[in-house]
Amino acid sequence: MHDTRTQTLQVPGARLHYEVGGSGPTLLLIPGGPADAGALAALATGLRDRYTVVSYDQRGFSRSALTGPPRAQDVATFADDARRLIAALGDEPAYVFGNSGGALTGLDLAARHPGHVRALVAHEPPAPELLPDRAHWRATFQGVHDTYVSEGAGAAMHQFVATIEGDNDTIAPMPDFSQLPPEAMEMMGRIQGNLDHFLNHVLLPVLRFEPDTAALRTGPVPVTVGIGTTSPAVGVPLRSALALAERLGIEPVRFPGDHQGPATDAVACAELVHDAFARVKDVERR
Template sequence: MRHPGRVRAVVAHEPPIPELLPDREHWRAAFQDIHDTYHRQGPGAAMQKFIVTVEGETGTPPALPDPSQLPPEALEMMGRIQRNLDHFLAHILLPVLRFEPDVAALRSGPVPVAVGVGAASGDGVPALSARVLAERLGVEPLPFPGDHQGLASDVAACAEIIHTAFA
């Protein structure tokens, strides 16, 4: 970290860390399958598998907005996201999901670490990982509204939760 004095606290909201999970080999195989699907069938098929895998069996994939109702800026953003899928699936997916944090360093570090979990999150990798990380850190997960994207959907409520947690 280049400027450690600027960080006063860390909130990890549903970090996808399957390496922390007891069935990590299952998750490794699942994400390898997504990566392989990308190479065999393209980004669309891979992302369908990715969403189901990340959301879990009880989760609900996020509803996609009606493009005809979106402002031009949002459409432009969605286009950039689509173009970045190839890079994500080819180069980012596996290294990120095979990362294992140094929990001892996080526990003994100079700043407090909180772990958030969306109240509407299912049993996919982000929520499961968050619960395991919180347990290993010895903290209670912070309940946030919504699901994995909840921080973006109710910013004011989330800001209050964070403020209260670190007050």
């Protein structure tokens, strides 16, 4: 059992809430929006016996309050926050795991601030700008935002969940959060409070981000791209991850479950994350 401590870090325009627990090299977990650190709580638990695990809420979500007026939040801003958090934790680079939008943060962090990242696992980063039908997805997600403006968060999220899976007629079921730790149940309530900020200020800037694959391919940070075994083949997250892996010239690693696998299949996913970082350690020892 590893105790965790909660701290805050002041960054330009926000105060980041983060949690630290475990022992060993630092591992930063980055959740995607509109979720927060609670989405990766079970994954953190499975890794604290081998790492000092740091999980946090990205700015504007849940307990990481903005200290200025709300505005568009892009991936570069989220990555700068992650860089500042890693620097505040010590002088060494960190292992980084990101899921969904958090994986986009990790990719930008590794591309622009490689000295802060020892290795990165990016699980299903939704990057429609890497896809050949990017113009279609720009218009589609603009439609989600327009629905938010005209009909509110509930209707927009209904549309978004269907759209991100690539089929507006079929909405993938939400994971059974009752099987997760109590913290995850509390997170569901926090997510509801995050929807307006996500739809109004985060959705479009984040989904119009294109990872710098040239910098990632030639840079010093080892990148592992994760894909969900049961993720819909037509969905934006899986298609984006496959496109990213192809551009980086690497084979993606199959994780159990779908886009939410790190939450719903945390034990198995923790081992895969550790295996990816262990391979980096083996190379460093040679």
